[in-house]
Amino acid sequence: MNYRIDNLQYCKWSREIFEINREAGLNAVHVTVVYHEDYDEFLKRVSEWDELFNKNSDLIFLGKDFKDIEKAKSENKTAIFFGFQNCSPIEDDLKLVEKVHSLGCRFMQLTYNNQSLLATGCYENVDSGVTNFGKEVIKEMNRVGIVIDMSHSAEKSTLDAIELSEKPIAITHANPFFWHNAKRNKSEVLLKNLSDSGGMLGLSLYAHHLKDGSNCKIENFCEMVAKTAELIGVKNIGIGSDLCLNQPDNVVEWMRNGTWTKVKNYGEGSKDKPGFPKQPEWFIDARGFNFLEKGLKDIGFSKEEVNDILGNNWFNFYKGIN
């Protein structure tokens, strides 16, 4: 059985997008439910999702574990897995880790760009690694079954998390630094440590993470996948598209600035290009998985390897979460 999984989307959710994801054949999507929200605000996001599940029950349902991906496949639906891009919903309370898990959370980033109570983000000048509280939270995430996601974290913090976590961790949406030197992309040392420990890299289709940005060629992207597979093995690679469909630009402004600064921060953008970047034309939405399928075959991957990259590897990773 083959599965297609996009392990990171943060769209302005609507029936239209759930339909596109079905057209793309996605059996599971890991969705971002919070960026900077605290616990009470997270509860509101959960209510909004309840509404989406009710109204679109023919297309989606809340996924709890890998069996729900099998179920989604057999019912022609997409299982939605909740994730956090920051640890703000657990506030400073270790007990909230179990609470957010019971409400569906299966992935949590320890940081989002800046320093958190748990670890250092990739936009800080100095990276002190996983903190005292972070060590306790990792143990608790391991215990309850929430994946540690270090996509927006700094290098030492990520290496610490790999070492501290008893279960494999994930970088759900980023690319290798050797291909495109964005701050968010990851070094070879880090990727090797990740794969050696059984962790997963979800390759990103977000223009700021791509060589040549919105003009990135699919051939070039697939070459990068091949080089990455040589480096860390094909079994540790999946897709985490980072699609932000239909989001207005004030959302990316909020993602970057939250409530922490008066001086506007442009993150991966710039003053001239403050908004969401344009998607490359071969990946304007999840139907781009079909272009990827062809592109990966063309670069020399076997049919099995292509299926691994486009979903089976993530499926196998989900088996180990709980």
Next chain:
Amino acid sequence: MNYRIDNLQYCKWSREIFEINREAGLNAVHVTVVYHEDYDEFLKRVSEWDELFNKNSDLIFLGKDFKDIEKAKSENKTAIFFGFQNCSPIEDDLKLVEKVHSLGCRFMQLTYNNQSLLATGCYENVDSGVTNFGKEVIKEMNRVGIVIDMSHSAEKSTLDAIELSEKPIAITHANPFFWHNAKRNKSEVLLKNLSDSGGMLGLSLYAHHLKDGSNCKIENFCEMVAKTAELIGVKNIGIGSDLCLNQPDNVVEWMRNGTWTKVKNYGEGSKDKPGFPKQPEWFIDARGFNFLEKGLKDIGFSKEEVNDILGNNWFNFYKGIN
């Protein structure tokens, strides 16, 4: 005019303690109103203080600036200045800095032992210094008039804060490391940087910060004051007793463990001595200021210098807060 100021107390507040502080001649006390509380919980602490102010209006009132210390002196009362031992009440929201100031906050620690969103605490293994959010918060604290307090912070974070802050900062309650090598006590380099920038050191009377702990001799304490004055000048030294009168031991457990760990953390204590330590017999409460007055004279300080150390230096520092 001479003033007596204790620039850190965290007692289980009662009329009895306000009377003791009056007996000790204290014109101002900086009180800890929160450790780990978030903004909403801080509002509850403010309500509790409102009640205390109402019931004890003959003894205390809320101090806003140095003029309230003069007023307290002339009315034989004690002005109470609010402070935070952790930055948790501002959560991740820069706008809350102005809000907590308007509710009385005049001192805020950037960290309490562990990593915060602003800086690193003295109990972390690695100190990454002041964070991106921390830099914004320091600017805002400077603007509205809240003193940066680094008593529980790590060394690099403290040096960063001294450099980043446009106004002098404070270490409201700690002693020099050269005298007693507690993790919370401060290095000579740090103390010199602090005093060179016009910052204040409030010497602590908490047993874990004292040489020989509860058995510390007053002569020995006053010798330390003399050495510290040689090192950083007498004008930058005050008292921040860290008195925790009448607090039950579960409070110190909460101070150390908050909600961040399942494994009990003993902080400056130990498994054998988990509770609040006994005060030295010459400083069981603020009336110990009288013993200090004598002790400091005996070690060779002039009358003026003794008055500086016991309150006038803090009074002058308060003049620069707003």
